[in-house]
Amino acid sequence: MVLKLYGNAVSPCTHRVALVLNEKEVPFEFHSIEFAKIEHKSPSYLEKQPFGQVPYIEDDDGFILYESRAIALYIATKYPDQGTKGLVPTDPKANALFHQAVYVEVTHFDDPAAKVTFEKNVKPKYFKGPVDEAYIEKLSNTLDAKLSVYDKILEKQKYLAGEELTLADLYHLPYGVQLAPIGIKNLVEKPNVSRWFKELEERKSWLDVKKTFNIQ
Numbered sequence: 001m002v003l004k005l006y007g008n009a010v011s012p013c014t015h016r017v018a019l020v021l022n023e024k025e026v027p028f029e030f031h032s033i034e035f036a037k038i039e040h041k042s043p044s045y046l047e048k049q050p051f052g053q054v055p056y057i058e059d060d061d062g063f064i065l066y067e068s069r070a071i072a073l074y075i076a077t078k079y080p081d082q083g084t085k086g087l088v089p090t091d092p093k094a095n096a097l098f099h100q101a102v103y104v105e106v107t108h109f110d111d112p113a114a115k116v117t118f119e120k121n122v123k124p125k126y127f128k129g130p131v132d133e134a135y136i137e138k139l140s141n142t143l144d145a146k147l148s149v150y151d152k153i154l155e156k157q158k159y160l161a162g163e164e165l166t167l168a169d170l171y172h173l174p175y176g177v178q179l180a181p182i183g184i185k186n187l188v189e190k191p192n193v194s195r196w197f198k199e200l201e202e203r204k205s206w207l208d209v210k211k212t213f214n215i216q
Protein backbone atom coordinates (compact mmCIF):
# COMPACT_ATOMS: atom_id res chain seq x y z
CA MET A 1 0.00 0.00 0.00
CA VAL A 2 1.25 3.49 -0.84
CA LEU A 3 0.91 6.55 1.43
CA LYS A 4 -2.31 8.47 0.73
CA LEU A 5 -2.44 12.25 0.92
CA TYR A 6 -5.96 13.61 1.45
CA GLY A 7 -6.08 17.27 0.55
CA ASN A 8 -7.13 19.87 -1.96
CA ALA A 9 -5.26 21.05 -5.05
CA VAL A 10 -5.53 24.74 -4.07
CA SER A 11 -4.58 24.22 -0.42
CA PRO A 12 -1.12 25.50 0.60
CA CYS A 13 -1.12 23.12 3.59
CA THR A 14 -1.59 20.20 1.17
CA HIS A 15 1.25 21.59 -0.98
CA ARG A 16 3.48 21.71 2.14
CA VAL A 17 3.05 17.98 2.73
CA ALA A 18 3.53 17.08 -0.95
CA LEU A 19 6.71 19.18 -0.99
CA VAL A 20 8.25 17.24 1.88
CA LEU A 21 7.13 13.90 0.44
CA ASN A 22 8.96 14.91 -2.76
CA GLU A 23 12.08 15.98 -0.83
CA LYS A 24 12.12 12.61 0.93
CA GLU A 25 11.29 10.73 -2.30
CA VAL A 26 8.26 9.08 -0.72
CA PRO A 27 5.70 8.05 -3.34
CA PHE A 28 2.12 9.05 -2.58
CA GLU A 29 -1.38 8.87 -3.93
CA PHE A 30 -3.30 12.16 -3.87
CA HIS A 31 -6.98 11.99 -2.88
CA SER A 32 -8.89 15.16 -3.55
CA ILE A 33 -11.25 16.43 -0.86
CA GLU A 34 -13.76 18.70 -2.56
CA PHE A 35 -14.25 22.01 -0.74
CA ALA A 36 -17.19 22.88 -3.01
CA LYS A 37 -19.01 19.76 -1.82
CA ILE A 38 -17.96 20.52 1.81
CA GLU A 39 -16.50 17.02 2.02
CA HIS A 40 -14.05 18.22 4.69
CA LYS A 41 -16.92 18.80 7.15
CA SER A 42 -18.66 15.44 6.63
CA PRO A 43 -18.92 13.11 9.66
CA SER A 44 -16.71 10.46 8.00
CA TYR A 45 -14.02 13.08 7.21
CA LEU A 46 -14.15 14.52 10.75
CA GLU A 47 -13.31 11.06 12.07
CA LYS A 48 -9.91 11.44 10.36
CA GLN A 49 -9.36 15.20 10.76
CA PRO A 50 -11.58 16.43 13.62
CA PHE A 51 -11.05 20.13 12.76
CA GLY A 52 -12.53 19.66 9.29
CA GLN A 53 -9.46 20.89 7.43
CA VAL A 54 -7.03 19.46 4.91
CA PRO A 55 -4.61 17.76 4.72
CA TYR A 56 -4.21 14.45 6.45
CA ILE A 57 -2.27 11.34 5.49
CA GLU A 58 -2.87 7.64 5.76
CA ASP A 59 0.50 5.92 5.78
CA ASP A 60 1.13 2.58 4.09
CA ASP A 61 0.42 0.76 7.41
CA GLY A 62 -2.87 2.62 8.06
CA PHE A 63 -1.39 5.25 10.43
CA ILE A 64 -3.40 8.48 10.21
CA LEU A 65 -1.95 11.93 10.90
CA TYR A 66 -3.11 15.51 10.37
CA GLU A 67 -1.41 18.95 10.72
CA SER A 68 0.88 19.59 7.75
CA ARG A 69 4.02 20.32 9.79
CA ALA A 70 3.52 17.26 12.01
CA ILE A 71 3.17 15.15 8.86
CA ALA A 72 6.33 16.69 7.41
CA LEU A 73 8.29 15.98 10.59
CA TYR A 74 6.97 12.40 10.69
CA ILE A 75 8.04 11.77 7.09
CA ALA A 76 11.46 13.38 7.54
CA THR A 77 12.20 11.37 10.70
CA LYS A 78 10.78 8.12 9.33
CA TYR A 79 13.08 8.32 6.29
CA PRO A 80 16.28 9.96 7.60
CA ASP A 81 18.51 8.39 4.94
CA GLN A 82 16.19 8.76 1.96
CA GLY A 83 15.97 11.79 -0.35
CA THR A 84 17.24 15.10 1.05
CA LYS A 85 19.08 14.47 4.30
CA GLY A 86 19.46 16.71 7.34
CA LEU A 87 16.07 18.45 7.11
CA VAL A 88 15.66 17.80 10.85
CA PRO A 89 19.02 18.28 12.61
CA THR A 90 19.73 15.74 15.36
CA ASP A 91 22.48 17.52 17.29
CA PRO A 92 20.73 19.04 20.38
CA LYS A 93 21.73 22.63 19.67
CA ALA A 94 21.08 22.40 15.94
CA ASN A 95 17.73 20.73 16.72
CA ALA A 96 16.84 23.55 19.14
CA LEU A 97 17.69 26.15 16.46
CA PHE A 98 15.57 24.16 14.00
CA HIS A 99 12.57 24.31 16.38
CA GLN A 100 13.22 28.01 16.93
CA ALA A 101 12.96 28.50 13.15
CA VAL A 102 9.80 26.35 12.97
CA TYR A 103 8.11 28.54 15.59
CA VAL A 104 9.29 31.67 13.78
CA GLU A 105 7.48 30.47 10.65
CA VAL A 106 4.31 29.51 12.55
CA THR A 107 4.09 32.63 14.72
CA HIS A 108 5.49 35.39 12.51
CA PHE A 109 4.92 34.35 8.90
CA ASP A 110 2.07 31.88 8.48
CA ASP A 111 -0.70 33.94 10.07
CA PRO A 112 -0.32 37.21 8.08
CA ALA A 113 0.64 35.33 4.89
CA ALA A 114 -2.41 33.02 5.08
CA LYS A 115 -4.75 35.89 5.95
CA VAL A 116 -3.55 38.21 3.16
CA THR A 117 -3.76 35.38 0.61
CA PHE A 118 -7.31 34.62 1.74
CA GLU A 119 -8.44 38.25 1.66
CA LYS A 120 -6.85 39.15 -1.65
CA ASN A 121 -7.18 35.89 -3.59
CA VAL A 122 -9.47 33.24 -2.07
CA LYS A 123 -12.28 35.54 -0.92
CA PRO A 124 -13.00 37.23 -4.29
CA LYS A 125 -12.34 34.04 -6.30
CA TYR A 126 -14.29 31.45 -4.32
CA PHE A 127 -16.64 33.40 -2.05
CA LYS A 128 -17.38 36.41 -4.28
CA GLY A 129 -16.78 38.47 -1.16
CA PRO A 130 -15.72 42.15 -1.11
CA VAL A 131 -11.98 42.69 -0.60
CA ASP A 132 -11.03 44.82 2.41
CA GLU A 133 -8.10 46.89 1.09
CA ALA A 134 -7.36 48.49 4.49
CA TYR A 135 -7.05 45.02 6.05
CA ILE A 136 -4.74 43.92 3.22
CA GLU A 137 -2.53 46.96 3.81
CA LYS A 138 -2.37 46.20 7.54
CA LEU A 139 -1.38 42.57 6.87
CA SER A 140 1.16 43.63 4.27
CA ASN A 141 2.73 46.05 6.77
CA THR A 142 2.87 43.29 9.37
CA LEU A 143 4.58 40.97 6.87
CA ASP A 144 6.98 43.74 5.94
CA ALA A 145 8.04 44.25 9.56
CA LYS A 146 8.44 40.50 10.15
CA LEU A 147 10.38 39.97 6.93
CA SER A 148 12.71 42.85 7.80
CA VAL A 149 13.71 40.76 10.82
CA TYR A 150 14.11 37.72 8.54
CA ASP A 151 16.37 39.82 6.32
CA LYS A 152 18.68 40.57 9.24
CA ILE A 153 18.79 36.87 10.23
CA LEU A 154 19.47 35.81 6.64
CA GLU A 155 22.23 38.39 6.27
CA LYS A 156 24.25 36.35 8.79
CA GLN A 157 23.31 32.81 7.76
CA LYS A 158 22.17 30.93 4.68
CA TYR A 159 18.97 29.46 6.10
CA LEU A 160 16.56 30.22 8.91
CA ALA A 161 18.04 27.67 11.33
CA GLY A 162 21.71 28.14 10.34
CA GLU A 163 23.88 27.07 7.41
CA GLU A 164 21.83 23.99 6.48
CA LEU A 165 18.43 23.72 4.84
CA THR A 166 15.71 22.43 7.21
CA LEU A 167 11.98 21.79 7.10
CA ALA A 168 11.51 25.26 8.61
CA ASP A 169 12.69 26.89 5.35
CA LEU A 170 10.52 24.64 3.20
CA TYR A 171 7.42 25.41 5.27
CA HIS A 172 7.43 28.98 3.86
CA LEU A 173 7.07 27.97 0.22
CA PRO A 174 3.32 27.30 -0.18
CA TYR A 175 2.13 30.70 1.08
CA GLY A 176 5.33 32.52 0.10
CA VAL A 177 4.90 31.84 -3.63
CA GLN A 178 1.38 33.28 -3.53
CA LEU A 179 2.41 36.70 -2.24
CA ALA A 180 4.17 38.37 -5.20
CA PRO A 181 1.47 37.40 -7.76
CA ILE A 182 -1.16 39.18 -5.62
CA GLY A 183 0.99 42.29 -5.34
CA ILE A 184 2.54 41.65 -1.91
CA LYS A 185 6.20 42.11 -2.80
CA ASN A 186 7.81 41.97 0.68
CA LEU A 187 9.55 38.64 0.00
CA VAL A 188 11.16 39.70 -3.24
CA GLU A 189 12.15 43.21 -2.25
CA LYS A 190 14.45 42.35 0.67
CA PRO A 191 17.88 41.24 -0.58
CA ASN A 192 18.64 38.38 1.81
CA VAL A 193 15.07 37.13 2.01
CA SER A 194 14.86 37.27 -1.77
CA ARG A 195 18.11 35.27 -2.22
CA TRP A 196 16.88 32.66 0.28
CA PHE A 197 13.38 32.38 -1.16
CA LYS A 198 14.51 32.23 -4.81
CA GLU A 199 16.67 29.23 -4.00
CA LEU A 200 13.74 27.49 -2.29
CA GLU A 201 11.40 28.17 -5.22
CA GLU A 202 13.84 26.56 -7.63
CA ARG A 203 14.00 23.23 -5.80
CA LYS A 204 12.89 20.26 -7.86
CA SER A 205 10.58 19.17 -5.04
CA TRP A 206 8.65 22.44 -5.39
CA LEU A 207 8.66 22.43 -9.21
CA ASP A 208 7.11 18.95 -8.98
CA VAL A 209 4.44 20.19 -6.54
CA LYS A 210 3.61 22.97 -9.03
CA LYS A 211 3.20 20.38 -11.79
CA THR A 212 1.11 17.98 -9.66
CA PHE A 213 -1.30 20.67 -8.49
CA ASN A 214 -1.15 22.89 -11.57
CA ILE A 215 0.10 25.93 -9.63
CA GLN A 216 0.89 28.87 -11.95
Ligand SMILES: N[C@@H](CCC(=O)N[C@@H](CS)C(=O)NCC(=O)O)C(=O)O
Nearest residue numbers: 011012013052053054055067068069
Ligand atom coordinates in the same frame (compact mmCIF):
# COMPACT_ATOMS: atom_id res chain seq x y z
N1 LIG B 1 -2.54 23.92 10.79
C1 LIG B 1 -3.23 23.16 9.78
C2 LIG B 1 -4.04 24.14 8.96
C3 LIG B 1 -4.95 23.43 8.00
C4 LIG B 1 -5.70 24.42 7.13
O1 LIG B 1 -5.80 25.63 7.43
N2 LIG B 1 -6.21 23.91 6.02
C5 LIG B 1 -6.95 24.75 5.11
C6 LIG B 1 -6.37 24.62 3.70
S1 LIG B 1 -4.66 25.17 3.65
C7 LIG B 1 -8.39 24.25 5.06
O2 LIG B 1 -8.67 23.08 5.17
N3 LIG B 1 -9.32 25.20 4.88
C8 LIG B 1 -10.72 24.89 4.85
C9 LIG B 1 -11.39 25.10 6.18
O3 LIG B 1 -10.73 25.48 7.15
O4 LIG B 1 -12.59 24.89 6.22
C10 LIG B 1 -2.20 22.41 8.92
O5 LIG B 1 -1.10 22.93 8.75
O6 LIG B 1 -2.50 21.29 8.45
